[in-house]
Amino acid sequence: MLGAFVSLGRIFLDVVFPRICCGCDERIIEPRRIVCSQCERTMRPLRLPLCPRCGAENSPAAAGEKCRSCPGGEIFFQAVRSFTVYEGPAVAILERLKYRARPQYADYLAPLMVRALKSLYRDVAFDAMIPVPLHRTRQRERGYNQAELIARSMTRATGIPLLANAIRRVRPTPSQTHLDRRARAKNVRDAFLVSDPALIAGKTLLMIDDVCTTCATLNECARVLRASGAEMVCGLTFCRASLD
């Protein structure tokens, strides 16, 4: 009975507020979607071979080597992997999630991220997930941290605990958009602090973020986590952007 009401409610909402696909702007008929199934199929996985370290696609790097997308300087994470490339509907989804007040989109991304986690990190048992934090000024403006919402939803699906406040962004950093690899690494240097090293020590951790390009931010988070005694730190992002 309740189910029928919920379905009726959904049909009613769809009539009054039709849901429009982020990718093609057509109306979506399938329930609980923000892109239509056709657009969802265009969100492709990264092309192999991946850089063993940063997970960039089409990488010629061998184990122990860096590729041209790897962060500058020393690398502190074990690996970073991404669900899809930063193009097509994925760009529109993240733009709406971050800049057009659609926090609920995190619940759509989380199952896709869980799928990526299970296939790309099938041999790793993570003790906890850590969302990449925003500076408090940015978080106040936005009202939420999209990485935290994604991680929170992934926690519910996987049972992997969430350490939402394990690291803090103590320095606001300008947008990385127009910076090259070296400048990105410098831009985030010393931007993060571990709040409680006791939570981190000896743990195998998975950092969660919406997008990465040179992994400079993830690398800086990994640096402070490792300095606080983390055993191993990996990263998973929804999208992978490239510098060119």
Ligand SMILES: [Zn+2]
């Ligand atoms: Zn579509």
Ligand SMILES: [Zn+2]
């Ligand atoms: Zn790389």
